[in-house]
Amino acid sequence: MQATLLLLCLALGQATAPTQSAPQASQAVPTKAEASQAERDKLQAAWKANDAAMAEDYKVWREATQAARAKGLPREEWPASPLAKWFPLNEQLADQGQPDALTWCLQQVSTSGRELATVLECKSRWYQKLVSEHADSAAMEVAFNYLRGEGGTGSLDAKRTLELLDTLLATTTREAMKARVLFAMPDVIARANDPEAAKKKLELYERLAKDYPNTPEARRARGVLNSERNLSIGSLAPDFTTKDVDGVEFKLSDYRGKVVVLDFWGFW
Amino acid sequence: MIPHEKTLVQRLKDKPFALVGVNTDTDKDNYKKLAAQHGVTWRSSWQGGTSGPICQEWGVRSYPTIYVLDHRGVIRFKGVRGKAMDQAVDQLLAELEAEEKAKQGSK
Numbered sequence: 001m002q003a004t005l006l007l008l009c010l011a012l013g014q015a016t017a018p019t020q021s022a023p024q025a026s027q028a029v030p031t032k033a034e035a036s037q038a039e040r041d042k043l044q045a046a047w048k049a050n051d052a053a054m055a056e057d058y059k060v061w062r063e064a065t066q067a068a069r070a071k072g073l074p075r076e077e078w079p080a081s082p083l084a085k086w087f088p089l090n091e092q093l094a095d096q097g098q099p100d101a102l103t104w105c106l107q108q109v110s111t112s113g114r115e116l117a118t119v120l121e122c123k124s125r126w127y128q129k130l131v132s133e134h135a136d137s138a139a140m141e142v143a144f145n146y147l148r149g150e151g152g153t154g155s156l157d158a159k160r161t162l163e164l165l166d167t168l169l170a171t172t173t174r175e176a177m178k179a180r181v182l183f184a185m186p187d188v189i190a191r192a193n194d195p196e197a198a199k200k201k202l203e204l205y206e207r208l209a210k211d212y213p214n215t216p217e218a219r220r221a222r223g224v225l226n227s228e229r230n231l232s233i234g235s236l237a238p239d240f241t242t243k244d245v246d247g248v249e250f251k252l253s254d255y256r257g258k259v260v261v262l263d264f265w266g267f268w
Numbered sequence: 269m270i271p272h273e274k275t276l277v278q279r280l281k282d283k284p285f286a287l288v289g290v291n292t293d294t295d296k297d298n299y300k301k302l303a304a305q306h307g308v309t310w311r312s313s314w315q316g317g318t319s320g321p322i323c324q325e326w327g328v329r330s331y332p333t334i335y336v337l338d339h340r341g342v343i344r345f346k347g348v349r350g351k352a353m354d355q356a357v358d359q360l361l362a363e364l365e366a367e368e369k370a371k372q373g374s375k
Contacts, residue, residue: 219324227327237335237343240322242313245296245303250311257339258284259360261353263273264323264333265312266292267302 043098050090051100057082087112094126099139102126106146116154123156127164135171144168144177148184151191158192179215182208202228237262270306272350276357277310283361284339286310292318292331339364 030038064079087108093101106126109119130143147165151158165188169181186201194200205221212218230238239253252262277287289312293299296314315323318331326333336345336356345356 220327220329223324223327224329225327226325231326231335231343231346233343233346235343237337237341238325239341240313240325242290242322244311245291245299245314250313252288253341255286255288255337256341258286259339259357259364260285260337260341261273261276261287261357262290262335262337263287264290264292264326264328264331266318266331267299267306268293 040098043093043096044100047090047093047098047100050086050093054082054086054090057086083108083112094129097129097133099130099134099137102130102134103139103143103146106130106143120156123150124160124164127156128167131164131168131171135168135177136174140168140172140177144180144184148180148187151188158188161188162192175212176215179208179212179217182212183217183221270308272353273310274307276354280357280361284364285357285361289313290315290320290322290326290328292316292320292323336360 061079061082068078087105090101090104090108094105106123109122109126112119114122127143127147130137130140134140147161147168150156150161156164162185165181165185169178172178172181182204185204186197189200190197202225205225208215208221209218209225226238237252239251241249241251243249252260273287287310289308289310291299291312292315294317299314302308313320313322315321318328332349334346334348334353335343336348336353338344338360344360345353348356
């Protein structure tokens with residue numbers, strides 16, 4: 001299936017190569033760009049069809065599970081999840097580079113029942129496709145939330161995760177995403193047990209604050225930088241004016257002359 | 269955490285000591301209810317959530333975060349909890365007392 005598609009793409013690419021310099025001729029023979037757009041549209045349509053059918057299957061499954069639970073059946077007799085049916089189907093689309101299928105597979109692969117080594121190999125390959133070919137897509141936005149959490153035990157190793165984040169930083173044209181990548185990197189570096197993690201964190205935060213100053217991540221980075229520079233042991237605590245829960249204003253410096261425990265906390 | 273701080277505040281109620289909170293809860297009514305329940309007598313800045321202005325400015329990313337300041341307002345300890353927090357406070361109170369004694373002696 002894949003090989004056939006690849007050959008098809010190559011054939012189309014070769015056949016249409018001369019028309020690239022003459023776009024007005026494109027009505028007759030599709031250009032390479034049009035051919036790959038058509039291919040992308042076809043994959044997207046296939047994903048949408050899968051997605052809709054899957055929603056139906058999952059709905060039926062959830063209802064059957066609820067019924068089984070209500071009847072008090074033991075867990076072994078609950079219906080099997082549709083994952084076993086859909087994973088291979090969506091994986092085909094993922095391997096052909098369909099971004100939503102890639103993201104779906106990345107989310108599901110850990111529970112697909114495969115060996116850890118296979119799971120990691122798939123993740124590595126699928127993230128690579130997303131960061132190099134779909135950096136500005138909505139699917140990447142979702143997958144980024146998975147990617148930033150990699151690097152720990154049982155997940156993609158920190159070195160590979162950083163490579164992928166580096167690629168994404170270069171490929172995305174969106175400032176918001178660049179800021180999110182820079183903000184996520186220090187946590188991954190820390191998971192790699194890098195002895196220079198603390199230093200690298202400050203460098204990345206400085207870069208973030210300087211290059212993308214209006215993003216929420218930059219604001220948080222500035223806070224961390226401020227805390228490293230002005231909130232070290234031996235420095236005078238920066239004063240603040242604030243209101244308590246009843247709206248009464250007070251200042252930190254009102255407590256000058258007393259020993260103070262300043263406690264950032266919450267009940268939640 | 270809260271019972272420990274309560275004990276500290278009670279033990280030092282006649283000393284030049286204050287526990288100042290920066291609270292990151294989101295629901296004021298719930299906060300007041302819980303504060304009454306747990307016997308929280310100390311004052312807190314109301315941030316309305318963990319992304320409140322002081323939390324951002326101070327770069328707080330985990331809770332609780334503790335700073336211990338001496339009577340001049342200088343940061344002397346960070347991240348001390350439990351017994352270590354008590355010891356830090358006692359040390360700074362002893363410094364303050366010694367300083368005041370020395371002042372009185374020189375008069």
